[in-house]
Amino acid sequence: MDFYSQNREDLTSEWGRLGVSQAHVRTIMAGAYKKLSSCPWAEATPPRLLKNWLDEHAQVLKVERSKIQVSMYDSSVKFLFKLADGYEVESVLMPESSRITICLSSQVGCAQGCIFCFTGKMGLKRNLRASEILIQVIEANRWIEENANWLKALNLPSFQRITNVVFMGMGEPLDNLNEVTKAISIMKDPWGLNLAARKITISTAGHLDGLKAALESMPNISYALSMHATSESERSKLMPINRRFPLGDILDFLREKSKSYEKDFLIQYTVIHNVNDSLEDAAMLAQLLADINVKVNLIPLNPIEPSRLNSPDPKRLEAFRDFLYEKGIRVMIRYSKGQDIMAACGQLVTNRLPS
């Protein structure tokens, strides 16, 4: 049994048959997710029979932190985690005022092949299990606990831990929806990581079927659409997934959903020099988003090699933002964090194959 892949319901039903009470499940989950113990039942004093069973049958996933880099500019922290089969995934901690956000990976690599994205260039190696998604949060929380100076330098209290989760690392989360959903159920659970649902964001390149299913089963979390273009043809060039799920269909769905969904959808728009940064693009964007509840993040492209795509000119970028703003759209330019440690969007990549 892969312990971190079991949510409260799984544990209760599986262990209930062994005579384990809810109270024990609760203490063991507290050991795992609050005390961050690598043997969550060590202190839980479960019945001897159960303890023997656990020691024999339950595995508590361990990963190696093979590399940790702290940005000199903004204190973001990039982790490289080595999984049991040798593959590596990356996660990034991003402090911002009183929040600590972690950017998580959902897959090793990605099948979608967006042309501006490093991870896309790797192709898909495999999906992550729920436990491999959660361990990124657990390990990062352990690191925070061990590095009191990091919190201190940021003027954060010593008990502060991760408050927000975004699935914006490696992979397309909606291509691995089952495991992502399981991991999120443990993140939200007061017995688990106890994060508010709205502080968990799934970002998608536009997997419409997955988005429909996710909104159905997880209506309270937040969603981001990586849009990046205003015409079908241009978007299909940048993001092959657009041929399968055209932008028009996705926006129709978001428009319809806007009537019942209480929160805003986040629209991510990576701005690429001379590709999607004209005022005509801004006008078209404003028109397409007119009756959808959105917030727009403009992300200046982080150039990847080899590629002919370039970062936008700052003046043009600001003009693009101002245009949207004047149209009444809530918009921000999001300079990526951790540029000096290659932790920025689209720079999460590992080439290492299992050794």
Ligand code: SAH
């Ligand atoms: N697969 C999901 C989530 C991971 S990518 C998605 O595509 O939404 C997280 C964000 O980084 C996406 O908006 C993606 O388009 C953006 N991104 C990828 N490569 C980038 C680059 N080189 N520069 C800036 N943003 C990039």
Ligand code: SF4
């Ligand atoms: Fe995959 Fe997202 Fe990168 Fe596209 S931008 S290749 S969907 S990780």
